[in-house]
Amino acid sequence: MSSSIPAAGVTARGWGWRHSGRKAWAVSDLDVRIEPGERVLLLGASGAGKSTLVHALAGVLGGEEEGEQRGELLIDGRRPEDSRGRVGLVMQDPDSQVILARVGDDVAFGCENLGVPREEIWTRVAESLDAVGLRVPLDHPTEQLSGGQKQRLALAGVLAMHPGLLLLDEPTANLDPDGVVEVREAVARVLDRTHATLVVIEHRVEVWRSLVDRVIILAPGGGVLADGAPDAVLGTQGASLAASGVWVPEFPPAAPIRVTAPTSERLLATEGLSVARSGSGVLQSGIDLSLAVGEALAVTGPNGAGKSTLGLTLAGLLAPAAGRVAAAPRLANGIGSHPIRWKSRELFTRIGTVFQDPEHQFLASTVRDELAIGPRALRLVQPEIDARVDELLTRLRLETLAAANPFTLSGGEKRRLSVATVLATRPRVMVLDEPTFGQDSRTWQELVALLAGLLDEGCSIVAVTHDAELVSALATTTLRFDSRTEVTA
Amino acid sequence: MSAFQPVRGISAIHRLNPIAKLAAPLLLAGALLLTIDWVSASVALALESVLFFRAGLGLRRFWLRTLPVWIAAPFAGLTILLYGRASGHSYFHWVFMNVSDGSISLAVATTLRVLAIGLPGVVLFVTVDPTDLADGLAQVVRLPARFVLGGLAALRLVGLFLDDWRSLELARRARGVADRGRLRRFASQAFALFVLSIRRATKLATAMEARGFGAPIQRTWARDSPFGWREWVLVLIGAAIAAVALTVTIVSGHWNFIAG
Numbered sequence: 034m035s036s037s038i039p040a041a042g043v044t045a046r047g048w049g050w051r052h053s054g055r056k057a058w059a060v061s062d063l064d065v066r067i068e069p070g071e072r073v074l075l076l077g078a079s080g081a082g083k084s085t086l087v088h089a090l091a092g093v094l095g096g097e098e099e100g101e102q103r104g105e106l107l108i109d110g111r112r113p114e115d116s117r118g119r120v121g122l123v124m125q126d127p128d129s130q131v132i133l134a135r136v137g138d139d140v141a142f143g144c145e146n147l148g149v150p151r152e153e154i155w156t157r158v159a160e161s162l163d164a165v166g167l168r169v170p171l172d173h174p175t176e177q178l179s180g181g182q183k184q185r186l187a188l189a190g191v192l193a194m195h196p197g198l199l200l201l202d203e204p205t206a207n208l209d210p211d212g213v214v215e216v217r218e219a220v221a222r223v224l225d226r227t228h229a230t231l232v233v234i235e236h237r238v239e240v241w242r243s244l245v246d247r248v249i250i251l252a253p254g255g256g257v258l259a260d261g262a263p264d265a266v267l268g269t270q271g272a273s274l275a276a277s278g279v280w281v282p283e284f285p286p287a288a289p290i291r292v293t294a295p296t297s298e299r300l301l302a303t304e305g306l307s308v309a310r311s312g313s314g315v316l317q318s319g320i321d322l323s324l325a326v327g328e329a330l331a332v333t334g335p336n337g338a339g340k341s342t343l344g345l346t347l348a349g350l351l352a353p354a355a356g357r358v359a360a361a362p363r364l365a366n367g368i369g370s371h372p373i374r375w376k377s378r379e380l381f382t383r384i385g386t387v388f389q390d391p392e393h394q395f396l397a398s399t400v401r402d403e404l405a406i407g408p409r410a411l412r413l414v415q416p417e418i419d420a421r422v423d424e425l426l427t428r429l430r431l432e433t434l435a436a437a438n439p440f441t442l443s444g445g446e447k448r449r450l451s452v453a454t455v456l457a458t459r460p461r462v463m464v465l466d467e468p469t470f471g472q473d474s475r476t477w478q479e480l481v482a483l484l485a486g487l488l489d490e491g492c493s494i495v496a497v498t499h500d501a502e503l504v505s506a507l508a509t510t511t512l513r514f515d516s517r518t519e520v521t522a
Numbered sequence: 523m524s525a526f527q528p529v530r531g532i533s534a535i536h537r538l539n540p541i542a543k544l545a546a547p548l549l550l551a552g553a554l555l556l557t558i559d560w561v562s563a564s565v566a567l568a569l570e571s572v573l574f575f576r577a578g579l580g581l582r583r584f585w586l587r588t589l590p591v592w593i594a595a596p597f598a599g600l601t602i603l604l605y606g607r608a609s610g611h612s613y614f615h616w617v618f619m620n621v622s623d624g625s626i627s628l629a630v631a632t633t634l635r636v637l638a639i640g641l642p643g644v645v646l647f648v649t650v651d652p653t654d655l656a657d658g659l660a661q662v663v664r665l666p667a668r669f670v671l672g673g674l675a676a677l678r679l680v681g682l683f684l685d686d687w688r689s690l691e692l693a694r695r696a697r698g699v700a701d702r703g704r705l706r707r708f709a710s711q712a713f714a715l716f717v718l719s720i721r722r723a724t725k726l727a728t729a730m731e732a733r734g735f736g737a738p739i740q741r742t743w744a745r746d747s748p749f750g751w752r753e754w755v756l757v758l759i760g761a762a763i764a765a766v767a768l769t770v771t772i773v774s775g776h777w778n779f780i781a782g
């Protein structure tokens with residue numbers, strides 16, 4: 034890859050953005066200068082406006098209907114909308130970035146839009162795929178790539194455009210530990226070749242720390258909280274930054290203290306369980322586990338191993354492919370012992386589920402209503418409903434968003450809301466798929482404390498997760514799946 | 523989703539420009555819709571059937587993929603048989619149904635017509651890859667790139683619909699709202715799917731925009747979409763079949779102009 038592509042610089046002068054429909058400014062009074070070739074880690078509490086800033090730099094925030102702008106944001110002295118091709122953006126959701134059906138075509142897409150001549154496109158495609166280490170044939174179907182591979186594909190697609198500024202918005206958030214390393218190595222290799230400017234968002238500082246030379250921390254109320262070399266910023270101001278939600282490795286969030294020990298009173302058990310999605314082969318089989326009051330089972334393992342499928346099966350949403358899931362009388366409480374046969378109304382008071390994608394679960398048009406659905410269905414009295422909802426709103430830092438539409442929340446806010454909908458209902462068993470995804474250290478700590486509190490009160494939890502901190506803070510048992518051992522039915 | 527996936531292969535037919543595969547059956551359809559009689563469709567069908575087995579599908583795939591046409595054709599015929607314009611001797615009459623000499627011959631003509639138009643259409647089209655079709659529509663037919671690529675990207679989303687629908691169903695059961703009446707449940711879930719699809723489409727549009735889609739620059743195409751003599755041969759075959767079918771019909775006195 035030619036290193037002749039000049040790196041791009043960024044200037045923000047009093048820049049701010051307010052999403053339409055919101056009173057508060059997502060970002061305001063931002064004054065920063067990022068020099069060409071700098072590698073910046075962008076930090077800030079969940080909802081501080083990191084994604085908003087990065088989308089603005091990529092020129093995809095939209096026009097006046099989408100929101101209101103203040104001040105000036107420039108890339109090499111030009112507006113982001115006029116700098117197409119100078120900036121490349123990789124977002125956190127691997128699935129929403131795949132554009133075309135074949136790997137080669139997908140990488141070529143950006144070049145085509147920029148009017149690159151055909152022969153040169155294919156040279157660039159080959160170079161980019163090589164740089165990110167994605168060695169599959171050009172006509173390989175994109176839908177058959179793993180999460181980590183899809184992220185590297187997105188990176189290659191951006192790279193082929195020869196950008197001077199690379200923007201990565203939590204590019205590894207959905208990935209297993211191997212996928213995280215894969216993507217980080219790919220980015221490192223790319224930067225060594227192109228020397229482009231980098232702005233990467235990631236709550237977990239340690240993933241990128243060795244690669245960046247500057248940390249900028251956005252303050253939730255506007256402006257910048259801290260700015261400087263990673264070790265200087267995280268070292269000298271570490272304690273105060275940690276208190277405001279920044280994930281400083283030296284000041285980890287406090288692990289919850291369990292008051293009551295797990296018991297042996299069983300709630301849910303499986304016998305010879307095999308799990309499968311409808312219409313596909315068995316993903317995992319021979320699972321024998323049991324879940325008792327106060328226990329938290331962590332399910333870990335690589336992408337695609339069938340962890341979420343196990344979660345949905347335990348939650349009474351998918352039928353077992355073989356074997357059985359049995360609810361103990363303490364949980365079933367007068368109805369049959371097969372959760373899959375329970376009515377929806379019977380299920381949600383006993384087993385609550387948080388889905389991997391929060392958007393599948395939202396039912397209401399405001400955050401407050403979303404939280405009230407469960408308690409209302411339990412026929413609680415209004416003061417009790419309000420009490421539960423208000424407590425969750427405050428503890429999970431959603432109170433200013435009570436009237437917002439769930440779909441417009443930031444990534445981390447959506448996750449907290451979807452977990453909170455289950456917490457509001459307080460079922461005996463909770464099945465949570467990546468509950469701590471996208472959280473800053475403060476919301477993480479609060480979320481984990483809430484979960485620990487419920488465990489103490491006699492609930493039990495199944496958490497599907499890549500989050501090692503969550504496992505060590507909460508799990509009483511861990512089930513690790515190895516790569517999918519496909520048993521074709 | 524395998525039913526939607528293009529059939530891939532290495533024979534000549536797979537390399538032909540999708541626009542030719544689109545044009546040939548369209549030409550044929552245009553001609554066969556001028557007249558409604560059993561001769562023209564039979565002749566076309568007879569000539570086509572020689573070519574079907576060279577279409578790179580294989581026997582099993584051929585029957586599998588064309589099954590809908592085989593089902594649709596007699597149904598169309600049956601409808602015409604019962605409700606078509608009556609003439610001549612009437613064999614059966616009940617309310618609006620009337621089976622007569624006229625409606626019988628119309629029914630036969632219709633059934634054959636659906637086969638003669640539907641089969642080559644399906645056979646040629648199942649080997650078309652959507653990406654190649656988009657290339658052809660933009661480079662050969664010169665439709666606007668924005669429109670063609672938007673459609674192509676949206677097509678990928680359709681595949682996600684099924685997964686989303688399934689997930690929504692589970693998510694609603696988990697939240698305790700899945701016991702309501704079938705109809706209400708379906709309606710509210712359909713609305714949720716609609717909202718979700720818009721979200722997906724918006725995200726995809728953002729991803730495309732972030733890669734320079736819609737920039738005021740003359741777009742280039744990474745893939746060529748050649749339209750050469752092979753393509754013309756296919757189009758000519760379509761035209762020839764149409765011409766023979768119509769000639770035989772006129773000469774044998776079966777011409778029955780559709781608007782007549």
Ligand SMILES: Nc1ncnc2c1ncn2[C@@H]1O[C@H](COP(=O)(O)OP(=O)(O)OP(=O)(O)O)[C@@H](O)[C@H]1O
Pocket residue numbers: 052053054055059077078079080081082083084085086434441442443444445446471
């Ligand atoms: N499309 C939108 N419409 C309205 N408000 C929005 C929209 N997107 C984000 N917001 C709001 O703007 C604020 C900043 O959101 P942003 O996504 O930039 O946060 P973030 O720092 O990336 O958070 P996270 O770490 O949780 O991803 C939040 O309060 C969020 O609710």
Ligand SMILES: [Mg+2]
Pocket residue numbers: 083084085443444445
């Ligand atoms: Mg974000």
